[in-house]
Amino acid sequence: MTPLVQIRNLDVEFDTKHGPIKALRDVSFDVPQGKIVGIVGESGSGKSTIIWSIARLLSGNGRIVGGEILFNGRNLCDLDEAALRDFRGRQASIVFQDPMTSQIPVKSYRQQIIDVLYRNRGQSRSQKINHALAMMRRVGIPDPEQRIDQFPHQFSGGMRQRMGIAMALLMKPQLLMADEPTTALDVTMEAQIIHLLRSLQAETHTTIMLVSHNLGLVAELCDEVVVMYAGQVVESGPIGAVYARPAHPYTQALIKSDPARLTERGHYLPTIPGDLPDLRFRQAGCIFADRCLNVFNTCRHEEPAAHVLENGHSARCHLLDPRQSAPAMSPS
Ligand SMILES: Nc1ncnc2c1ncn2[C@@H]1O[C@H](COP(=O)(O)OP(=O)(O)OP(=O)(O)O)[C@@H](O)[C@H]1O
Numbered sequence: 119m120t121p122l123v124q125i126r127n128l129d130v131e132f133d134t135k136h137g138p139i140k141a142l143r144d145v146s147f148d149v150p151q152g153k154i155v156g157i158v159g160e161s162g163s164g165k166s167t168i169i170w171s172i173a174r175l176l177s178g179n180g181r182i183v184g185g186e187i188l189f190n191g192r193n194l195c196d197l198d199e200a201a202l203r204d205f206r207g208r209q210a211s212i213v214f215q216d217p218m219t220s221q222i223p224v225k226s227y228r229q230q231i232i233d234v235l236y237r238n239r240g241q242s243r244s245q246k247i248n249h250a251l252a253m254m255r256r257v258g259i260p261d262p263e264q265r266i267d268q269f270p271h272q273f274s275g276g277m278r279q280r281m282g283i284a285m286a287l288l289m290k291p292q293l294l295m296a297d298e299p300t301t302a303l304d305v306t307m308e309a310q311i312i313h314l315l316r317s318l319q320a321e322t323h324t325t326i327m328l329v330s331h332n333l334g335l336v337a338e339l340c341d342e343v344v345v346m347y348a349g350q351v352v353e354s355g356p357i358g359a360v361y362a363r364p365a366h367p368y369t370q371a372l373i374k375s376d377p378a379r380l381t382e383r384g385h386y387l388p389t390i391p392g393d394l395p396d397l398r399f400r401q402a403g404c405i406f407a408d409r410c411l412n413v414f415n416t417c418r419h420e421e422p423a424a425h426v427l428e429n430g431h432s433a434r435c436h437l438l439d440p441r442q443s444a445p446a447m448s449p450s
């Protein structure tokens with residue numbers, strides 16, 4: 119089956135007063151139909167930029183400078199504004215970290231729901247409301263008949279996020295993108311939202327992309343994972359393979375601590391010594407070389423290719439290159 123989303127060699131830049139930043143560099147991965155794909159990586163690695171690129175909602179100073187994003191085989195970069203609005207309205211939706219900023223504070227949920235469903239011309243207003251009430255019940259909002267006339271500030275953080283998920287699912291999108299959906303919530307709420315996403319996914323077979331810096335949460339929820347570093351995909355593959363046999367030194371550093379702890383909620387990205395490189399300049403060699411514990415000469419001047427290890431598991435590292443001779447691997 120064709121993957122729902124195929125990202126191919128995607129390059130994204132942002133203009134800043136200090137020059138253009140290369141936020142994504144040659145990013146390629148697939149999101150298979152009906153699966154949950156997690157995107158992890160430290161702050162600034164480009165996770166949100168991937169989501170905004172797919173939605174074609176990059177801020178005014180951002181642009182796709184290379185590559186393509188195929189959705190059901192169709193290149194989203196070729197769509198005009200009207201087709202894009204339709205894509206965002208019907209086929210893909212986003213759940214944000216902080217629903218307070220994405221929901222409209224001066225509108226009741228009833229009004230917001232009518233706005234979301236305005237494209238469903240075949241449905242009467244009362245059908246739309248009944249559909250929304252059923253969805254609110256489904257995501258665990260008690261008393262939806264009363265709650266639908268309330269405003270976002272009258273909901274708790276967890277309830278607002280449930281409402282965000284309900285509204286994102288109203289149009290039955292094929293793709294749900296969630297950017298740190300539980301970061302603003304406490305651990306109990308987080309667990310509930312994760313459980314909710316998982317059961318909704320099992321029921322509706324919606325394809326989900328989940329951005330998170332919580333490795334435990336990704337392990338628990340996702341089928342596949344994409345590990346980002348400084349705008350590049352350094353490793354990707356089935357969750358079990360990547361977590362059990364991380365191949366890239368960056369991924370290894372992220373999950374080298376007791377793997378058993380990964381299933382505990384609240385296992386956030388550990389800090390790795392050093393900083394992300396300056397994304398304005400293209401350094402020679404491997405982008406992780408400066409922080410890598412396994413660095414050797416080749417890493418400093420040759421960019422590693424993505425090496426396939428097993429079934430869909432690949433990583434960008436010279437250590438995986440079978441042509442790499444032993445002497446070259448002495449530390450630099
Ligand atoms: N509108 C913008 N203008 C300039 N630079 C930007 C803009 N948006 C993002 N960037 C830069 O692009 C890079 C990737 O940012 P992005 O927000 O995608 O990272 P992230 O992985 O989502 O980080 P976080 O975990 O903090 O949300 C960063 O260097 C960031 O500073």
Ligand SMILES: [Mg+2]
Nearest residue numbers: 165166167297
């Ligand atoms: Mg982000």
